[in-house]
Amino acid sequence: MKLLFKFFLIPFFLTAVLSCEVHLEDNTRILVEGTIKDQDNMPVPDAKVSVHTRRGNFSGGENSYLLGEGYSATDGTFSVISFYNKDEDFAIEVAFGETYSTYVYKSNTLNFTPVNLTFDLGTVSLKKMASFNYNIVRISGESTSITYSFRYIEGFCLESFEGETLSEYQSACYQERFIAQTLNDNNPDYEWLLQVPLGEIVEFTYSINDEPEITEFITINEDNYDFTFSY
Amino acid sequence: MTLRSLIKTFWFTCISLFCSIGFAQENVSENESEITSKSSFLDSEGRQRFFAITAGGHKPFTSGDNFMGDGLEGKSGIDFKVQMYIYKHFFIGLATGASYFDVKNQELVGSYRKSRIAENYIYLGYEFLPTEKLRLGLNISIDSDLDYKNTGFSTSDIAEQHDSAKLNRYGLYLHYELAKHFMIYLDYSYNVSTTDINVPSELKDFFGKGKYSTIGLGLVFTIGSRDLISRFIN
Numbered sequence: 001m002k003l004l005f006k007f008f009l010i011p012f013f014l015t016a017v018l019s020c021e022v023h024l025e026d027n028t029r030i031l032v033e034g035t036i037k038d039q040d041n042m043p044v045p046d047a048k049v050s051v052h053t054r055r056g057n058f059s060g061g062e063n064s065y066l067l068g069e070g071y072s073a074t075d076g077t078f079s080v081i082s083f084y085n086k087d088e089d090f091a092i093e094v095a096f097g098e099t100y101s102t103y104v105y106k107s108n109t110l111n112f113t114p115v116n117l118t119f120d121l122g123t124v125s126l127k128k129m130a131s132f133n134y135n136i137v138r139i140s141g142e143s144t145s146i147t148y149s150f151r152y153i154e155g156f157c158l159e160s161f162e163g164e165t166l167s168e169y170q171s172a173c174y175q176e177r178f179i180a181q182t183l184n185d186n187n188p189d190y191e192w193l194l195q196v197p198l199g200e201i202v203e204f205t206y207s208i209n210d211e212p213e214i215t216e217f218i219t220i221n222e223d224n225y226d227f228t229f230s231y
Numbered sequence: 232m233t234l235r236s237l238i239k240t241f242w243f244t245c246i247s248l249f250c251s252i253g254f255a256q257e258n259v260s261e262n263e264s265e266i267t268s269k270s271s272f273l274d275s276e277g278r279q280r281f282f283a284i285t286a287g288g289h290k291p292f293t294s295g296d297n298f299m300g301d302g303l304e305g306k307s308g309i310d311f312k313v314q315m316y317i318y319k320h321f322f323i324g325l326a327t328g329a330s331y332f333d334v335k336n337q338e339l340v341g342s343y344r345k346s347r348i349a350e351n352y353i354y355l356g357y358e359f360l361p362t363e364k365l366r367l368g369l370n371i372s373i374d375s376d377l378d379y380k381n382t383g384f385s386t387s388d389i390a391e392q393h394d395s396a397k398l399n400r401y402g403l404y405l406h407y408e409l410a411k412h413f414m415i416y417l418d419y420s421y422n423v424s425t426t427d428i429n430v431p432s433e434l435k436d437f438f439g440k441g442k443y444s445t446i447g448l449g450l451v452f453t454i455g456s457r458d459l460i461s462r463f464i465n
Contacts, residue, residue: 024392029341029438031431051342066385070338081434083341083392118431 022053022065025084030114032080032092034121036072038100038128039199043076047096047126051082054089064091084117086110092119098195100126101155101174112163127174127197129155130220134227138188146231148206149180152196196220204229274319275360279461280453283322283406285312285416287449291330299424299441302340303332310447316458320358324370327351330445334383339437343392344383348424351376352398364408372400377424396424396441406451414451420444 032051036044051068068082078094090109095102103124132152138144154177160170174197183190196202202218208231218227291305308331314324332346356370375398382391404418424441 022386022389024389026393027395027427027429029428029430029434031434063386063388065389066342068337068341081339081341083343116431117429 022085022087024067025086028084028117030068030082030084031118032068032070032078032082032121033118034078034094034124036076036078036094036124036126038126039197043072043074044096044100044126045072045074045076047072047076047078047094047100049078049080050093050095051080052091052093053085053087054091084109084113092121094121094124094126096126098129098131100128101157101197102126104156104158105161106158106170107161107163114164127155127200129195130198130222131224132194132196132202132218132220132227133191133224134194134229135191136183136189137228137230138183139230142185144209144231145182145184146206146208147180147182147210148204148229149178150194151176151178151203151205152194153177153200155195155197196225198223202227206231272359272361278360278366279319279456279458280316280412281455281457281459281462282316283312283314283451283453285310285314285449285451287416287418287447289328289330289418289445289447291332291443291445293332293441293443295440295442296437297441298340298438299332299443301437302334302336303346303441303443304335305443305445306331306333308445308447310449314354314356316358318458318460320360320458322356322358322368322370324354324356325352326354330443341381341392342385343381345381347380347382349378349380350398352400354400354402356402358406366404366406366408366414368402368404368406370400370402370404372398372402375400379426394426394428396426396428399423399425412453414453416447416449416451418445418447420447 030051032049036047038044049070049072050066052064052066054064067085068080070078070080072078086109088108088110090107092105093102103126105119105121134150136146136148138146153174155174157173158171159173160167181190194202198220200220202220203215204218205213205215206229207213218225287310289308289310291308293299293303293305308329310326310328312324312326314322316322328350330348330350332348334340334344334346337343352372352375354370354372356368358366358368361367377396377398379394379396380391381394400420400422402418402420404416406414406416408414422443422445426438426441428438430438
């Protein structure tokens with residue numbers, strides 16, 4: 001048994017642990033370039049462009065490893081020099097905190113090397129984000145309940161590529177999100193904040209005491225949009 | 232066989248030669264040194280040596296519009312060299328060492344913090360004798376092997392990444408003789424590393440060559456009092 005442990009299990013364990021290490025391509029650098037514009041076609045300066053590779057970890061989640069990073073210039077152009085990794089989850093993220101939406105270019109690079117070692121993302125459109133602060137307040141006294149929902153566009157765009165071909169099945173760009181909740185005597189009031197692209201419409205649907213649903217459309221036209229609904 | 236393993240073999244051979252030939256000639260050398268010989272800027276029989284072994288440290292300085300000049304900052308380095316005088320003061324040498332750098336601009340080179348260049352090279356040179364105590368040497372590398380080990384990534388799961396290069400090194404040194412076989416040295420070198428890094432065409436100039444200079448200080452031990460060819464001729 002000891003022999004089995006020594007000659008088989010230890011090498012197996014070491015291989016399993018060491019295989020979690022990320023091995024970057026030696027003697028290789030790539031260039032990531034493009035231009036960032038907002039929904040009004042205006043350049044977005046100072047957006048962060050980061051190149052990542054991802055790996056599963058022991059807990060079943062994913063770790064993200066930074067290979068290169070840079071920022072867009074005043075005219076919105078960016079040019080980031082990075083290491084390269086051949087991996088199923090090679091990603092380039094364009095982000096600007098909560099001010100703008102986030103764009104992710106994801107590619108399987110196991111069998112793919114870009115032409116001239118350059119990932120040209122072209123024009124990346126980021127949407128300026130607004131904070132939609134909603135506050136549902138009960139003023140009608142006890143035993144009144146409300147069921148409501150918000151339908152809105154999230155500020156995230158993932159484009160997944162197989163080589164140079166966009167995989168629409170694996171992509172998810174500015175998708176519609178839906179949240180719903182019921183408030184009653186146990187929990188009569190609720191306040192929350194959503195990040196929504198500026199200029200988008202939030203669909204608010206509610207029903208008080210199981211009466212027919214009513215829908216309101218709210219255009220987010222301010223950076224900080226406060227919405228209070230009393231029932 | 233790589234240059235690195237070749238240099239290791241040469242080191243071993245050189246040390247063996249020190250012991251066998253160098254010490255075996257010591258009695259002859261002492262007698263020779265008593266002979267008042269003709270001394271000039273180019274040659275001096277009395278100051279002829281067979282081997283010189285140097286050990287020291289250096290400070291690297293990056294320069295130029297390239298990935299080293301714009302992206303790295305020199306920190307420190309170590310040097311070990313053995314040079315054998317082939318004929319009079321003409322020598323061939325083997326060197327191994329390392330230079331350490333910090334990354335000062337990750338946007339230009341990638342997201343890592345430190346780089347270590349392992350340097351192995353063969354060099355040729357000539358030593359002049361400007362004064363009684365000083366030796367002025369000029370040398371140039373003829374074959375080389377550089378290994379850039381890049382470390383300090385955002386996570387310890389990425390241990391290191393390697394780049395390789397060839398070195399063109401132009402060196403100058405001053406040896407000050409404290410004793411017959413013991414000196415201190417001060418040296419300067421200008422280094423151009425021609426990398427093997429694959430990059431987009433617009434970055435070829437930036438990553439193709441890295442330039443750095445070094446200023447070093449250390450100790451020199453010499454062995455023997457005759458050059459290699461003289462040992463066979465005379």
